[in-house]
Amino acid sequence: MKIKLFGVRGSIAAPLNNQAYTEKITEIIERCVDNHITSRDQIPRFLETLPGHLKYTAGGDTTCISVTDDTGKVYLVDCGTGGRLAGDELIRTEFGKGKGTLEFFITHTHWDHIQGIPFFKPLYVPGNQVNFRSPYPDLETRLINQQVKEFFPMPFLATASTKKFHHLEKGQVVEYESGMKISFHPLKHPGGSYAYKFEEKGKKFIFATDAEFTGDDLDLIRGMTPFFGGADVLVLDSQYTLDESFAKFDWGHTSYTMAVNCATIWGIKTLILTHHEPAYNDKKVFDILEEAIEHKRHLGGAPLELILAREGMVIDL
Numbered sequence: 001m002k003i004k005l006f007g008v009r010g011s012i013a014a015p016l017n018n019q020a021y022t023e024k025i026t027e028i029i030e031r032c033v034d035n036h037i038t039s040r041d042q043i044p045r046f047l048e049t050l051p052g053h054l055k056y057t058a059g060g061d062t063t064c065i066s067v068t069d070d071t072g073k074v075y076l077v078d079c080g081t082g083g084r085l086a087g088d089e090l091i092r093t094e095f096g097k098g099k100g101t102l103e104f105f106i107t108h109t110h111w112d113h114i115q116g117i118p119f120f121k122p123l124y125v126p127g128n129q130v131n132f133r134s135p136y137p138d139l140e141t142r143l144i145n146q147q148v149k150e151f152f153p154m155p156f157l158a159t160a161s162t163k164k165f166h167h168l169e170k171g172q173v174v175e176y177e178s179g180m181k182i183s184f185h186p187l188k189h190p191g192g193s194y195a196y197k198f199e200e201k202g203k204k205f206i207f208a209t210d211a212e213f214t215g216d217d218l219d220l221i222r223g224m225t226p227f228f229g230g231a232d233v234l235v236l237d238s239q240y241t242l243d244e245s246f247a248k249f250d251w252g253h254t255s256y257t258m259a260v261n262c263a264t265i266w267g268i269k270t271l272i273l274t275h276h277e278p279a280y281n282d283k284k285v286f287d288i289l290e291e292a293i294e295h296k297r298h299l300g301g302a303p304l305e306l307i308l309a310r311e312g313m314v315i316d317l
């Protein structure tokens with residue numbers, strides 16, 4: 001399966017602003033001068049030497065990811081503002097001709113997970129079939145409410161695609177002809193949220209945000225091992241630094257240190273840190289990755305690969 005991250009910012013979209021852009025190019029030019037870069041053919045190699053926060057931006061769009069199985073079938077989890085770009089990509093395929101079938105899995109309906117839906121182009125093309133799956137029996141009503149006329153010009157049900165809502169029962173596993181199996185697990189978050197696990201040909205991918213795990217939750221975390229245990233890739237909420245997680249206790253998100261603790265307890269192979277705090281600039285977000293690697297070292301260096309979620313990142317599994 002192939003996973004693509006279209007939105008990795010938490011809570012509210014946080015685009016790179018002009019001040020941050022200027023700071024980035026200033027730092028890059030200073031490094032250029034310090035490294036005596038005087039010819040164009042030195043540039044590609046120089047760019048490779050830059051630290052993460054100068055080489056990339058983590059991205060400003062909110063949660064949306066796609067999973068494509070080995071037969072090419074596409075599943076989306078959530079449709080935050082990153083969903084606009086996922087839709088733009090899909091519209092260049094059979095979804096542009098009204099011949100696409102899409103599976104949407106929704107973790108929960110906080111704004112940062114559904115605000116891309118009104119801008120998701122495949123919904124507007126007649127002939128497309130969109131299946132929404134979630135443990136929320138009233139998901140359709142929630143999406144209708146997001147697009148009442150006071151807030152958006154086009155009602156949700158007036159979009160031209162065929163939309164179906166499927167309520168997931170506790171413990172249900174959705175199995176597709178392609179062999180893809182999808183299961184879900186509740187997470188601790190105000191109003192609730194669910195993790196989704198994708199399994200295909202012996203590979204396990206789990207997407208788990210929004211979720212709050214603290215030091216008080218060790219029994220809860222261990223109790224989740226049957227669901228999370230041994231995943232090849234886990235994308236997990238790690239919005240805060242440890243200090244901020246104490247200040248924002250009960251806000252529904254996890255510190256990067258607890259994210260690493262969880263992944264270690266569950267025997268995860270690769271942990272991808274996501275749902276970045278909108279108030280953090282790229283420097284702080286990329287520093288969190290370095291500090292998470294350091295924290296893993298203190299725990300005894302479990303064979304755990306750590307990656308920072310970046311918009312547009314693709315993972316082949």
Ligand SMILES: [Zn+2]
Nearest residue numbers: 010011112210
């Ligand atoms: Zn969120």
Ligand SMILES: [Zn+2]
Nearest residue numbers: 108110189210
């Ligand atoms: Zn939330």
